[in-house]
Amino acid sequence: xxxxxxxxxxxxxxxxxxxxxxxxxxxxxxxxxxxxxxxxxxxxxxxxxxxxxxxxxxxxxxxxxxxxxxxxxxxxxxxxxxxxxxxxxxxxxxxxxxxxxxxxxxxxxxxxxxxxxxxxxxxxxxxxxxxxxxxxxxxxx
Amino acid sequence: xxxxxxxxxxxxxxxxxxxxxxxxxxxxxxxxxxxxxxxxxxxxxxxxxxxxxxxxxxxxxxxxxxxxxxxxxxxxxxxxxxxxxxxxxxxxxxxxxxxxx
Numbered sequence: 001x002x003x004x005x006x007x008x009x010x011x012x013x014x015x016x017x018x019x020x021x022x023x024x025x026x027x028x029x030x031x032x033x034x035x036x037x038x039x040x041x042x043x044x045x046x047x048x049x050x051x052x053x054x055x056x057x058x059x060x061x062x063x064x065x066x067x068x069x070x071x072x073x074x075x076x077x078x079x080x081x082x083x084x085x086x087x088x089x090x091x092x093x094x095x096x097x098x099x100x101x102x103x104x105x106x107x108x109x110x111x112x113x114x115x116x117x118x119x120x121x122x123x124x125x126x127x128x129x130x131x132x133x134x135x136x137x138x139x140x141x
Numbered sequence: 142x143x144x145x146x147x148x149x150x151x152x153x154x155x156x157x158x159x160x161x162x163x164x165x166x167x168x169x170x171x172x173x174x175x176x177x178x179x180x181x182x183x184x185x186x187x188x189x190x191x192x193x194x195x196x197x198x199x200x201x202x203x204x205x206x207x208x209x210x211x212x213x214x215x216x217x218x219x220x221x222x223x224x225x226x227x228x229x230x231x232x233x234x235x236x237x238x239x240x241x242x
Binding site for chain 2: 014015017018021035036039042043046047050053054103104105106107108109111112115
């Protein structure tokens with residue numbers, strides 16, 4: 001298959017979390033994934049977009065760019081915000097660690113992404129933003 | 142997400158329909174906690190039968206309701222968790238504090 005991709009931007013409103021994960025899932029359906037694989041992708045995208053909404057742009061509305069590329073049987077999803085950045089990425093990745101327990105955050109976001117996708121790379125710079133790159137191989141049917 | 146409340150004695154069953162994420166959790170928790178604070182419930186049953194999606198915000202949401210009913214010495218239980226829902230529940234270890242049926 002030719003290099004295929006989709007790129008879209010959304011304002012960081014929580015109501016768009018559902019659209020973002022559904023749009024990525026719909027695009028990935030080209031590879032004929034199982035229900036389980038689609039659910040993994042939807043959940044991982046939801047975690048990354050929610051992080052951008054809550055933590056990237058704390059009390060403001062900014063833009064989140066979502067891109068999804070299909071390279072052979074591999075799906076590469078990039079979720080990028082131009083918000084405050086993560087102070088300590090390694091700390092943020094620790095299961096159950098959250099800077100916002102009062103908002104009932106479980107601190108499981110990155111743990112879910114890492115468990116549901118094959119590869120997760122987090123690039124973040126203070127006051128510049130955060131980029132989460134996730135890859136998952138869809139098994140050929 | 143739509144909520145359905147069924148009150149039976151001191152048991153409050155909450156049926157969740159649709160998608161439980163950060164957005165819908167924020168909307169729903171206010172409504173549920175108001176119900177808990179007004180009633181005399183000692184048990185909350187969360188019914189996941191019609192839930193199509195859940196992420197880690199949903200886990201935070203369940204733990205939040207667990208804390209709310211615990212303050213009133215009550216318990217919480219999850220029923221009808223399908224395979225998708227079960228995966229994240231198992232990963233979170235929530236089963237150690239909440240009964241999942």
